[in-house]
Amino acid sequence: MEAARRGDVAAFNRLVDAYQSLAYNVAYRTLGQAETAADATQDAFLAAFRGIREFRGASFRAWLLRIVVNTCYDCLRRQRRRPADSLEALVEQEHAGEPLDPSPGPERTALQRETAALIQRLLDELPAEQRLAVVLCDVQGLSYEEAAEALAVPLGTVKSRLARGRAQLRDALAARGELPSRPRRLQSDEDGAPP
């Protein structure tokens, strides 16, 4: 880390090796497009290298994720200005990348490809702020504190964004009969009805 802070590219590349999967997966789940996510990840690592002297915090992971998050926000703003780009990129969406672990353990059972694609589509529909909270806390398993640092918001804001994001996803999954906590017939009966 010290060598990387002195501008040693080889040392920084060891950090890239350690964190590139996390950074790319956060970018992909936030942006929903493989190529855009790869570009955003590359930009984030470049920005991190340029700014690594300013890193004073305890968690490099949270500091790096903050840069990734900002890069993702930039991408989303650009997409909003040029919607044609995101339409083009939508074609690539199927080729997001191969799962890293083809034979996951019993705890982390892989979802069916279709379900994973559905969840990604539902994530794309969330407001960006809620999406990032969900991606960091649920998909990547960050603590509230780390997510707060990465998002540069107070802890309470993380909690409320996460809760609203989860609720919207729950409603969307229930509407499609995809929630395992409910039998399919029950879900269609109670579709959208708050308790």
Added chain:
Amino acid sequence: MTTDPRHLDLEQLSALIDDRLEPEARPTAEAHLASCAVCQQELADLRATAGMLRTLPVLQPPRSFRLPEPRPARPSGRRPLALWLRAASGLAAAVFVLLLIGDLLAPSTGPRSAPSAAAPATAPRAAPALRAAPAAPEGGQPAGQQSSPPAASATPASAATPQPDISRDTGRPSPAIFSLRVGQVLAAALAIGLFVASLLLTRPGRPAGPA
């Protein structure tokens, strides 16, 4: 979303999933959950949603995001050539110095005052210097090291014989001195040229920093 004040609100339910409900709110919340089927279902649905998100596959990045590292040395084309050029330049500079010494020694023992007597004394002195400095080609062939052997074999003869000429021709240097001077100029030009060439080869090859 739960709006009924009797039920747990969304943030409480969400925090319960992560076991992050404030300790002071926990007993009330747990007591309510135990008796409220609606909140139990809400909690189960949210937990299932979070569970599905946690089991999303981790994707392999499509490429490496390592930054380009500056290479410590140039690949084996330019660097050895530049080193050779520099070595040749050093050799040519040494030849120049030796020729200069030879040139300085020749007139200092100059046979102007006693031409015929001094001639044998001058020739042995000049000859070793010239033999050690093998780059005074009479024809002026600036072909680096290759020109040295013929020059070395040519100089003893030209240094030994023309010494007496100095006394005869007072205005012009003798052919030996002339060839010494030509050799100096050629050696200096060669040294400078080779050095500049080696610099030109190494300068554009500097590795670029991270882009």
